[in-house]
Amino acid sequence: MTSNSSNDNGLVSKLLGHVERIGNKLPDPAILFLVSIFIVWILSALMASIEFTEINPRDGLPIRVQNLLTGTALTTFLANLVKIFTGFAPLGVVLVAMLGVGVADGSGYIHTAIKMMLKKTPSFLLTPVVIFVGIVSHSAIDAGYVLVIPLGGIIFYAAGRHPLAGIAAAFAGVSGGFSANPLPSAIDPLLQGFTQPAAQIIDQAVQVNPLANYYFTAASSILVTLVGWYLTDKIIEPRLNKNNPVDADVEKAPDMGEFTAQEKKGFWIATIVTLVVFVLFVLSLLPATSPFRDASGSLTSFAAPVMQSIVPLIFLFFLLPGVIHGIVAGKFKSSKDVIDVMSESMRGMAYYVVMAFFCSLFIYAFGTSNLGALLAIKGANFLKSLALSGPVTITGIIFLAAFVNLFVGSASAKWAMLAPIFVPMLMQLGYSPELTQAAYRVGDSSTNIITPLMPYFPLVVVFCQKYVKGTGIGTLVSVMIPYSIALLILWTIFLVTFWVLGIPLGLQASYMYGG
Template identity: 65%
Template sequence: MEQTNTAHKSLTMRALDKVEVVGNKLPDPAIIFFICLVVVWVLSAIFSQMTFTTLDPRTEEAVVVNNLLTGASLADFLSRMVTIFTGFAPLGVVLVAMLGVGVAEHSGFISAGLKRMLDSTPRTLLTPMVVLVAIVSHTATDAGYVLVIPLAGVIFYAMGRHPLAGIAAAFAGVSGGFCANFIPSAIDPLLQSFTQEAAQIIDPTIQVNPLNNWFFNSASSLVIISLAWYLTDKVIEPRLKEVAVDGDPNEIPKFEDLNPVQTKALRYASLTMLAGIVGLIAILYPETSPLRDANGELTTFAAPVMQSIVPIIFLLFLIPGVVYGYMSGTYSSTKDMIDSMTKAMQGMSYYIVMAFFCALFIDAFGKSNLGALLAINGAEFLQGLSLPASVTIVGIIFLTAFVNLFVGSSSAKWALLGPIFVPMLMQLGISPDLTQAAYRLGDSSSNIITPLLPYFPLVVIYCQRYVKSTGIGTLLSLMLPYSITFLIVWTAFLLIYWTVGLPLGVGASYVYPAG
């Protein structure tokens, strides 16, 4: 048995090494996005000459592929190029958050806080703690990408563990476990709105609760934490044992014992951050809070607080970072604070270049309607197979995971797939709640293995801080075990959860019509 296991692990490691080698031979991510842009242009010109009978559920009209190589389309592209780039949502999220985080980092506040945390966190529990924090970060939309993932590398490195293992564990929690969370977030009511609209195609009176998957998502958190813990400690980190940390020493934080001045500065800076959090809660608490939506809700996308997550992160790190900087002696003037922001932006220079090409590609792919054609035809193919309900659920999960490699936005995919999946399964006696849970599972599992994820190149940059040779293939080989394991085990967990009859969420059911 021991020999078999060893042989199996050896085969797995060889396969992952092959993925890394092949992946690292791919062009730079910015060039990949440019190539994809050109491919979309060419395919749009080809497929625009064809007539499709595929109906777009959003318009009830046949899908028409738009030719992006016409003179009018190219003129429109050139006229919008600047706004396409400046309007690229992940770019603003990353840069604004990093301005505040940069001050907290370069003032020494983050390093001092991590030192205190490391003193109280057992080494054996570091991985599940990182994954847990990564999962909870979903509540703050994209905060996990710009905050939790890089900090995980810092924490692992300070603990004497490989920093890339920490980054991989956090990436798995933030992105691979995207639909797993103990705390409801803005994505819940967003997806629910599409689900309800799709369900009303069959039953105009049906109402879907925004927390219809909350119980399953909460239970899934335990599954994701357990799987990521095992994979990080038993598969990923042993594989990284021979990978030397050769990054720029000036870019890798050093952890030394805090002197009395730094200890006092950390105390006051931490109290400042705590006061900011308490103040925010006090502002949010009244039903008439200006940060709530018109109905007094906090978690809808219309709520100002959900649209202000990144500025809140900026302030919650900027102000304590300044307090620590002045009290510890790191800062002596306002210029030092600006220098910290400048250094943070210097580290983001490559991401800005990559984001330019990424924004152009995503805009072109959406305008071409090629993504809609791919998603809808895949869903209709699955519908035409007329498989048993449980097999269809598995098919939805795997189809969603595949489509997710090409269409990144969770809500955009559900706007396309929901009007097909939800009515189809309702006619099989399956509730919209279960269909949505299956979709969210598949959508999460493949996030971490698609270079077309806007934040994927950013994670590569985080890794290069420690291992200069890190490329797309390196990150793919690290994340592939998480993705495949999540997809298989999580799917089995949903089927068992369904069989046992545990509640999916608030006001949810497994069958339609609900008994």
């Protein structure tokens, strides 16, 4: 038995090694996006004259590939190039959040908090804690990408473990478990906003609750945590220790020993003040007339100002304790010291800014050309033509969503294209909109962590390069493939089990249309 297990592990290690070597032979992510832009341009010109029969659900007309090499298209591209880059949503999220995180980190507040956490968390629970925190971070939309993932590396390194294993565990929780959360999040009403209109194509009376998948996503957080825990400790970290040692010139991990009197004082004063401010903020949300509510009085809808203020709130709630801790602990002597640590945090983001430039242009070209929509619609129509039944159909939806996710990173953009096809199609087969949405969420989450086209993927590569400079796209993909495969298979089984056992998906949700 031991011999067979050893052989299996050796085979897996060799396979992942090949993936890493092949992937790392790919160009730098920025160049990869640049080359992809030219490929999209050429394909758009070659396919623009082809007449497709697939209907674009956005306008009800046969879908057409738009030629991006016409004079009009090229001049429009050049005229809007700066807006395309500055309007790239992840760029603002990353830079604004990192300004606040940079102050909290540079002041020593985060390191002190990590010391406290490590002293209270048993070493064997470190991995599940990091993964679970990553899952919960979805309540703050994209905060996990710029906060939890780098902290995963810092925490593991400080504990004497491989930092890339901590980054991988956090990435698995934040992105691989994107649709798992014990708390409601903005993604729930966002997806429901596409599901309900799609369902009303068939039945105008259909109403979909924003928390229609809540019970399933809450239970899924346990599954994702357990799967990530096992893979990180038993497969990922041993392989990283063997094949990807931390660079010798990497700065030593922060001392996890005793605190100085100033550190203790600064930490507690900063934490208490921040908690008081947080409580006051929560109290400001309670009145029905709170300016943080949307027009209907909701706090959780995507249009609610509080949901749209998540990133600025992250900035403020890291800036505040960072400044207080820095002053009390003696790190900050003047306001210039605060600005200096902000500047230092931005210097570390220079590489990401370059990649974001080319990534934003590629995503614009891919979307404008309609190539992404064509790929999604053709796949969905093929699945419809198979006329499969029950769990097999749902499994097909999950795997198709997982495949499309490799090419179209935005969860809302994909669901905007797929919901008008998947939801009515499955309603005609007797399956509820809530079940279809849950299936989409499983597929969408599972392959987030292995596609370089996901907007935050290059950022995770940058976090890894802090510890292992040779980290490339291939390295990260090979590290994350086991998580992706395991989540895709086990999460699919988990959803089917929910269905078979009749466990409610969420509020006012059913599995069968009309049932």
